[in-house]
Amino acid sequence: MHRCSMTTSATWKVGRLAEASGLTVRTLHHWDTIGLLSPSQRTAGGHREYTEGDLVRLYQVLALRNLGLALDTVAACLDAGVDPARLVRDHLAGVEASIAALGVLRDRLVRLGDELSAEQTPTAPALLDALRAIGAGDRGLRTLGRHLDDDQIRALRSRAAALGPATHYLIEVEWPELYRRAERLRTAGTPATHQEVRRLVARMDELSAMFSGGDAGVAARVRAAWHDDPAAMSGDPGAPVDDWRELADYLDQARRDTH
Template sequence: MTEQSRRWRVGALAASSGLSQRTLRYWDSIGLLSPSARTDGGHREYDSDDLLRLYRILGLRSLGLTLDSIATCLDGGADTRRIVSDQLADVDRRLTDLSTLRDRLVQVERSLDEQSAVTADVLLAAVRAQHGPDGSVLGEHLDPDQIDAVGAAVRAAGPAAHYMLEIEWPQLYRRADALLTAGARPDDPAVRRLVGRLDELGARFSGGDPDVGRRIGDAYREDPAAISGVSDPPADRWRAVADFIELARTAGAARTRGAGSTPQAEGGRP
């Protein structure tokens, strides 16, 4: 039997992968990973393509993505080689951070063993090693403090930021475009769920600051392809999609107010 022709029933795949049958069955039920093959007797089996998808799911999950984000990224064409590279980079980064932290802690320990006062420089170096470097990311519409805040959020997400911002976010815009084309109303539940996820992403990378979200929205309207990562339709079409998303957001806020609840603060609007 060749590698390409190997197949696994759920129990065999669970035993071989270390996952539980319950997990595999749950992923099947939500459409994240379903057996693609069938035996002559009609039993469902996982094939080599399913195994590759399983690896990609676990790889993205190890980078911090949720199952919903993973499903969207896989639909958006997340590249297996990129996932492997990002996993390696994440492991190397953590090894480097641990090595740096160990060196700093050795310095602190040595100072204490010598019964001398630990210098401020040694302590600050140890603090930096535990919290990581600071820096800045992002563009022209944000002031330096906001750039720092967004950059910190991106760095905190690690390799997962690539999948959330460069694959999931554009894929959500494509789905919004498809819903708009199909004639969906802004208050359609599918549209509201999609906008809810966009707002989750916005809040994560704006630090919950509505001013940052507004400025990113302004940048989007100036250059939607650069901000959203989707350049296939014309810019005017993506602006129409952005307007559709905003209508859905407004409809959702009105529904919340009508239910007598207090709307949560808006975090950001990709």
């Protein structure tokens, strides 16, 4: 079968784009309906025509879908201006950091296990190394524990597990990016009532609802944990507390003005 070249025209009708991309016309129509990928042009007869810019977005959509993200998350990432290439780089960096951390933990536990197998009393350095490796990620959990009870923390973990591969991107990529964009608006003097600030807050609250199950009380307590110890919650020991708290107040103002 002859396949249409995508370099011979500046626009593509839906059937031609479906053939070239391996998608179905029905899928492209659905993505248009939900606003994920809408053609930039229409013919005089009302037929969809996709431009080169639309093809760039299609490529980004497919790249993020291949990473396991749900369609609503893909749309939010792209509409928030998140660079898909940076998503992949960030994920790769996170995977490599996890591999390195696991390697360190393995070495420490092997050394500790060797000492125990030899019926030796583990040395203080070996014990301290193992304790540090095991407890390195617990500071944020302890901060949450000051605001949530055990059942609420278990529920958060359960919902995070249910989201599967998307959890990493939602928590470690999209959410921080939303905060960074909000901080840039705040430091630029943008009013909390500005539409872009409200849009960012709405997406933050949407993500919060995904993990809290829509429990406004739990969501408020998680925000309080961030306000209490932003360095622990963000995983960034250098996070400036005053800036984080000013940002939290700024976002809360946007919420009050929105509601």
